[in-house]
Amino acid sequence: QVQLQESGPGLVKPSETLSLTCTVSGGSTSNYYQYWSWIRQSPGKGLEYIGYIYYTGSTNYNPSLKSRLTISLDTSKNQFSLKLNSLTAADTAVYFCARRSVSVSEDRDCFDIWGPGKMVTVSS
Amino acid sequence: DIQMTQSPSSVSASVGDRVTITCRASQGVSSWLAWYQQKSGKAPKVLIYGASRLQTGVPSRFSGSGSGTDFTLTISSLQPEDFATYYCQQANSFPYTFGQGTKLEIK
Numbered sequence: 029q030v031q032l033q034e035s036g037p038g039l040v041k042p043s044e045t046l047s048l049t050c051t052v053s054g055g056s057t058s059n060y061y062q063y064w065s066w067i068r069q070s071p072g073k074g075l076e077y078i079g080y081i082y083y084t085g086s087t088n089y090n091p092s093l094k095s096r097l098t099i100s101l102d103t104s105k106n107q108f109s110l111k112l113n114s115l116t117a118a119d120t121a122v123y124f125c126a127r128r129s130v131s132v133s134e135d136r137d138c139f140d141i142w143g144p145g146k147m148v149t150v151s152s
Numbered sequence: 153d154i155q156m157t158q159s160p161s162s163v164s165a166s167v168g169d170r171v172t173i174t175c176r177a178s179q180g181v182s183s184w185l186a187w188y189q190q191k192s193g194k195a196p197k198v199l200i201y202g203a204s205r206l207q208t209g210v211p212s213r214f215s216g217s218g219s220g221t222d223f224t225l226t227i228s229s230l231q232p233e234d235f236a237t238y239y240c241q242q243a244n245s246f247p248y249t250f251g252q253g254t255k256l257e258i259k
Contacts, residue, residue: 074239075241077250134202144194
């Protein structure tokens with residue numbers, strides 16, 4: 029079955045850029061109605077939607093992060109990535125990659141597969 | 153952004169009890185509402201989507217109802233493995249937003 033796994037640094041300095049990659053195994057990132065997403069979770073803000081990328085390259089970003097965020101997709105490697113710049117302590121969180129699965133006929137729009145999460149600490 | 157408010161924030165219950173968790177949206181989300189279960193140190197797991205549709209593989213003791221702004225998640229007979237934190241999430245409009253969570257603890 030489809031599995032996701034996040035990778036990247038666990039510690040990043042303030043003002044620097046966070047780069048995380050999610051590797052998808054057991055499935056394709058080129059499927060219709062599957063959107064490759066990032067979500068983070070911090071004690072202070074709970075679960076926060078970051079954004080997604082579709083196989084066509086179209087993206088959707090949370091406006092609260094949009095000015096600092098880039099999500100990209102490499103279908104040949106079955107990987108998608110997140111870059112978040114100008115980091116502050118408020119960006120400290122567990123970062124999850126997830127598959128958003130959509131079917132209008134089934135009233136389905138949910139994050140149905142998640143990676144285990146990557147703890148990222150922003151500190152000097 | 154649509155604000156999602158869950159109640160209660162925590163609840164204590166016993167194995168075999170029936171438990172209901174409520175989620176209220178700050179504006180209507182139709183039936184675009186999902187429920188997730190998260191255990192400590194793990195990723196969330198989807199239980200319900202479309203407000204009332206059970207995700208494949210999820211036990212039938214979990215059920216969801218509601219539409220518009222008011223939703224409920226019910227666990228009909230609590231099992232030991234159900235003690236976890238539960239979140240609602242609206243999928244009506246971006247940015248998608250989650251409730252603050254309801255922690256279900258053993259009494």
